[in-house]
Amino acid sequence: MISRRIVTRNPALTLGCLLLAALVSVALAAPWLYPDDPRDMVAPALLVVGADLNFPLGTDALGRDVAAGIAYGARTSLLLGALAAGCATAIGMLLGLVAGYARGWVDGLLMRLCELFQTIPHFLLALFVVAILGATLRNIVLAITLTSWPSVARLVRSQTLMLRELDFVRIAPAMNVGRLRVILTHLVPNVLPTVVTNASILAAVAILGESGLSFLGLGDPRLVSWGGMLGEGRDMIRTIPSLTLLPGAAIVLTVLGLNLLGDGLNQALDPRRRS
Amino acid sequence: MNAPLDATALPTASVRTELALATLEESAASSDRPMRRRVMWFLVRRITQAIPILIMVGVINFTLLNLAPGDFAQVLVGNAGGASADYLDQLRQSFGLDQPLWIRLVNYLARLARFDLGYSYSAHASVLALIGQRVTATLLLTGSALAMAVVLGVCGGFLSSLRPGGGLDRLLSAVAVIIYATPSFLLGLALIILFSVKLRWLPAGGLFDAIPPTTWSGALASLLAHLLLPAVTLALFFASIYLRVTRTAMLEVRGLDYVRTARAAGLPPLRVARRYVLRNALLPVVTIIGLQAGTLLGGAILVEVVFAWPGLGRLAFEAVFQRDYNLLSGVVLCGAVAVLAVNILVDLLYSWLDPRIDLQ
Amino acid sequence: MTATVLSVRNLRVAFRHGSARAEVVRGLDLEVLAGETLAVVGESGCGKSISALSLIGLLPETAQIVAGRIELLGRSLSGLPEREVRALRGDRISMVFQDPSAALNPTLTVGDHLIDAILAHRAVGRAAARAEAATLLEQVRLPSSARMLDEYPHRLSGGMRQRVMIAMAIANQPDVLIADEPTTALDATVQHEILALLRDIQDRNRMAVVLITHDLGLVARWADRVLVMYAGEGVEARSASAIPHSLLHPYSRALVEARPLRRAERGRRQILRELAGAPPLPGEHGRGCSFAPRCPLVRERCERESPQMLVAADGHVACHAVAERGINAEQAT
Numbered sequence: 001m002i003s004r005r006i007v008t009r010n011p012a013l014t015l016g017c018l019l020l021a022a023l024v025s026v027a028l029a030a031p032w033l034y035p036d037d038p039r040d041m042v043a044p045a046l047l048v049v050g051a052d053l054n055f056p057l058g059t060d061a062l063g064r065d066v067a068a069g070i071a072y073g074a075r076t077s078l079l080l081g082a083l084a085a086g087c088a089t090a091i092g093m094l095l096g097l098v099a100g101y102a103r104g105w106v107d108g109l110l111m112r113l114c115e116l117f118q119t120i121p122h123f124l125l126a127l128f129v130v131a132i133l134g135a136t137l138r139n140i141v142l143a144i145t146l147t148s149w150p151s152v153a154r155l156v157r158s159q160t161l162m163l164r165e166l167d168f169v170r171i172a173p174a175m176n177v178g179r180l181r182v183i184l185t186h187l188v189p190n191v192l193p194t195v196v197t198n199a200s201i202l203a204a205v206a207i208l209g210e211s212g213l214s215f216l217g218l219g220d221p222r223l224v225s226w227g228g229m230l231g232e233g234r235d236m237i238r239t240i241p242s243l244t245l246l247p248g249a250a251i252v253l254t255v256l257g258l259n260l261l262g263d264g265l266n267q268a269l270d271p272r273r274r275s
Numbered sequence: 276m277n278a279p280l281d282a283t284a285l286p287t288a289s290v291r292t293e294l295a296l297a298t299l300e301e302s303a304a305s306s307d308r309p310m311r312r313r314v315m316w317f318l319v320r321r322i323t324q325a326i327p328i329l330i331m332v333g334v335i336n337f338t339l340l341n342l343a344p345g346d347f348a349q350v351l352v353g354n355a356g357g358a359s360a361d362y363l364d365q366l367r368q369s370f371g372l373d374q375p376l377w378i379r380l381v382n383y384l385a386r387l388a389r390f391d392l393g394y395s396y397s398a399h400a401s402v403l404a405l406i407g408q409r410v411t412a413t414l415l416l417t418g419s420a421l422a423m424a425v426v427l428g429v430c431g432g433f434l435s436s437l438r439p440g441g442g443l444d445r446l447l448s449a450v451a452v453i454i455y456a457t458p459s460f461l462l463g464l465a466l467i468i469l470f471s472v473k474l475r476w477l478p479a480g481g482l483f484d485a486i487p488p489t490t491w492s493g494a495l496a497s498l499l500a501h502l503l504l505p506a507v508t509l510a511l512f513f514a515s516i517y518l519r520v521t522r523t524a525m526l527e528v529r530g531l532d533y534v535r536t537a538r539a540a541g542l543p544p545l546r547v548a549r550r551y552v553l554r555n556a557l558l559p560v561v562t563i564i565g566l567q568a569g570t571l572l573g574g575a576i577l578v579e580v581v582f583a584w585p586g587l588g589r590l591a592f593e594a595v596f597q598r599d600y601n602l603l604s605g606v607v608l609c610g611a612v613a614v615l616a617v618n619i620l621v622d623l624l625y626s627w628l629d630p631r632i633d634l635q
Numbered sequence: 636m637t638a639t640v641l642s643v644r645n646l647r648v649a650f651r652h653g654s655a656r657a658e659v660v661r662g663l664d665l666e667v668l669a670g671e672t673l674a675v676v677g678e679s680g681c682g683k684s685i686s687a688l689s690l691i692g693l694l695p696e697t698a699q700i701v702a703g704r705i706e707l708l709g710r711s712l713s714g715l716p717e718r719e720v721r722a723l724r725g726d727r728i729s730m731v732f733q734d735p736s737a738a739l740n741p742t743l744t745v746g747d748h749l750i751d752a753i754l755a756h757r758a759v760g761r762a763a764a765r766a767e768a769a770t771l772l773e774q775v776r777l778p779s780s781a782r783m784l785d786e787y788p789h790r791l792s793g794g795m796r797q798r799v800m801i802a803m804a805i806a807n808q809p810d811v812l813i814a815d816e817p818t819t820a821l822d823a824t825v826q827h828e829i830l831a832l833l834r835d836i837q838d839r840n841r842m843a844v845v846l847i848t849h850d851l852g853l854v855a856r857w858a859d860r861v862l863v864m865y866a867g868e869g870v871e872a873r874s875a876s877a878i879p880h881s882l883l884h885p886y887s888r889a890l891v892e893a894r895p896l897r898r899a900e901r902g903r904r905q906i907l908r909e910l911a912g913a914p915p916l917p918g919e920h921g922r923g924c925s926f927a928p929r930c931p932l933v934r935e936r937c938e939r940e941s942p943q944m945l946v947a948a949d950g951h952v953a954c955h956a957v958a959e960r961g962i963n964a965e966q967a968t
Contacts, residue, residue: 112328116331119328119332119569119611119614120569120607120610120611121568121569121573121607121610121611121614123570123572123574123576124569124573124591124607124610127576127591127595127603128339128603128604129339131595131600131603132342132343132600204456211458212459212576212577215458218595230460238472244464245461248461248464248465251456251461252457253456256453256456259455259456531737532732532734532737533739533740535732537740538693539691539693539725539729539730539732540725540751540752540755540803540804540806541726541752541755542751542752542755543755544721546751546755550740550743550747550751551740551743554742555741628742630742630789631741631787631789
């Protein structure tokens with residue numbers, strides 16, 4: 001009864017959850033479906049889609065199974081999305097809370113820092129960082145975190161500024177409640193829903209960013225990445241477009257799922273649209 | 276008539292005081308100062324404010340350059356095919372690399388202040404000159420993409436908002452959501468497959484045809500044909516954002532009092548929508564353009580690579596693979612300057628669109 | 636004999652929310668004569684503003700006219716296509732709203748607003764429209780200078796903005812002007828000037844005014860006739876000279892008594908302080924008189940049967956108690 005109402009009232013949330021559930025199942029099932037390393041050559045090169053039923057999505061120029069690559073790519077994307085969104089959210093939330101609660105010069109300094117990181121084009125900075133530090137998953141997460149924490153910090157700061165004007169926060173110091181306690185018991189729980197919703201959007205941005213980096217050849221070579229598959233398949237685009245389009249579709253569906261989830265959560269949390 | 280008429284004097288006392296007050300406010304806001312001077316002061320102020328940010332960008336660049344494996348001397352020597360340790364030390368000395376970190380930072384910043392972005396050993400030219408060669412192509416691409424995105428997004432959002440929940444609205448919103456989730460390089464490749472490979476309507480890459488056109492008009496036509504696909508690729512993503520922003524703003528503005536006033540005056544619906552709703556709904560779109568200047572440039576990197584467009588993005592890509600970090604850092608700095616410049620322009624535009632915003 | 640310019644018969648307006656429907660105007664009758672001022676009075680939520688919006692065809696999307704007949708200059712508006720209603724709106728009938736602070740587009744100048752209002756109904760050139768906009772400013776006693784025309788709303792005071800709104804409303808010399816609480820958001824001194832201005836324009840253009848207000852003091856001074864509304868119905872229609880002591884309906888009398896100060900700006904909140912209870916919620920009307928639960932003169936009949944508007948003194952009253960006591964009730968005070 002309730003679930004049917006969610007489906008009709010909030011189709012974005014429903015569709016987003018479905019897409020993500022499918023993605024997570026594929027990611028979890030990947031080692032079980034394809035126990036071998038997806039980077040191994042397993043078949044003749046450049047099998048087209050449907051030519052060999054053992055390799056339903058065909059093989060690439062090095063004879064790697066595209067289906068296995070897509071399954072393992074889901075693991076990479078999810079891992080990266082979760083790590084980057086998690087780190088950016090944690091850092092952004094911490095700095096946003098501090099800025100909004102402390103105000104004064106601390107706030108000014110942190111906001112200038114946000115401004116600085118928002119001035120450098122994000123993808124360019126990520127490219128710079130990964131090019132210099134080396135293309136590993138850790139460095140890619142670092143690069144994406146570096147570019148996306150300011151938006152979280154600004155969001156949390158503006159919410160904190162609003163919340164600290166509310167009576168139960170203003171009255172707290174008078175009641176001998178410590179600052180940390182105020183932040184933990186009053187501010188964090190109130191900021192959390194917005195931040196979680198935002199994290200889903202951040203994960204989508206991170207996955208897009210990683211796919212761009214690996215498309216340019218800056219992906220972690222130890223991991224299979226959709227962007228990388230797409231970049232390698234690009235040379236064969238005139239003859240076998242499926243090498244480009246299949247990992248591309250996987251990226252679109254994943255990012256779509258995360259965006260819809262974010263929109264859906266937003267809608268569910270927005271009291272104006274609840275009713 | 277029940278009440279005596281006492282208000283025949285023209286204009287009445289309180290209107291006079293109101294006017295006086297308004298005049299006072301006016302001189303306080305000093306809006307009588309000529310427009311050109313106000314704009315000039317605004318520019319001076321904003322450029323001054325941008326300088327510390329640029330210095331910090333320089334610090335970030337310097338930090339990253341120092342994190343790179345191997346220093347400039349090694350890179351130079353490596354390129355030349357190896358050398359003795361003595362020669363390396365000599366080189367380091369001549370480049371000042373033996374000095375403490377903070378002195379090198381100050382030197383680096385001082386060079387930036389003189390617009391000296393260093394030397395690109397991979398292209399054997401000064402970084403500034405290389406950027407100068409490529410900047411026009413990128414400006415052409417991002418400028419036309421931005422214009423297309425604004426036109427497409429605002430028109431789409433306008434049409435969407437006329438009947439929210441209607442068929443057209445659902446269709447446009449669905450298309451926007453999908454495009455928003457599509458990486459630009461995938462979109463670009465898909466457009467190449469369709470328009471260059473299958474239909475053979477448009478060239479798949481480059482700036483001009485392989486055989487250089489001989490006439491001006493031929494060159495222009497060739498350029499536009501080559502520009503169309505990359506510009507559309509870059510534009511669609513941003514159009515999907517502007518569509519959503521315009522639609523939301525239209526629906527919000529539609530319920531405001533002054534729209535009711537316009538309707539009560541009997542204005543035709545389309546005129547109400549254009550002059551009273553759209554005009555005000557454009558303000559958030561302008562804000563978004565400023566916020567996303569960096570994203571536009573970042574997106575240009577991938578699109579330029581896909582379409583072999585000889586702009587800054589491709590230059591950055593080439594720098595990555597030549598390990599020419601000095602060149603890469605020059606592009607980063609240039610990107611930051613561009614973002615700051617766009618934001619200043621956007622603020623000027625905003626104050627022109629919304630008279631409530633004063634440049635002071 | 637003065638002509639009727641606007642007449643409303645048995646108007647019913649309902650809000651829709653999903654399948655639920657709540658009637659907020661329940662059978663309103665009114666008549667406005669050329670050049671006169673009719674005041675519509677009642678508590679907030681009694682349906683006076685919604686009635687006004689339905690007169691110019693600007694009901695919110697969730698509301699709908701479910702029954703009744705509106706005639707403007709002898710022409711029925713019911714069933715008229717939106718295009719023709721729009722042609723009348725701002726031309727023959729126009730409206731001034733309560734809060735002038737948000738009623739003008741911040742990105743357009745005063746002149747833009749006035750020119751838009753003129754061009755909406757007349758095929759004149761832009762230059763001619765601008766010249767006329769200047770004379771409109773003169774009519775509302777604002778400086779008719781080019782500088783005023785090029786001024787933006789945020790640089791004007793509340794009173795000046797309200798004058799601009801009035802100028803927009805009278806741009807095409809309408810026969811009826813609906814003024815919905817036109818002065819509530821303004822200072823007391825400015826209030827009087829705005830009302831004097833309206834009266835002045837009204838006399839010059841022979842324009843009828845429907846003044847919607849909660850302030851009986853204002854009505855006594857500015858209106859010719861008064862219509863008291865309660866819970867979506869008219870309960871008493873009288874000459875304004877009946878205010879304050881000769882009103883008959885127990886609700887009208889409660890309105891008079893509950894007015895502790897003449898100051899309109901204080902009135903809104905204190906009105907009906909002495910009257911216990913609250914009006915029925917829309918959609919929750921019983922069979923009888925909707926005022927019965929709060930009425931000091933309530934009798935058994937009131938709970939059963941809704942009273943009709945009957946001739947009483949110089950107007951009409953809908954009240955069983957008044958009908959039983961006869962016209963003499965007037966002398967009871």
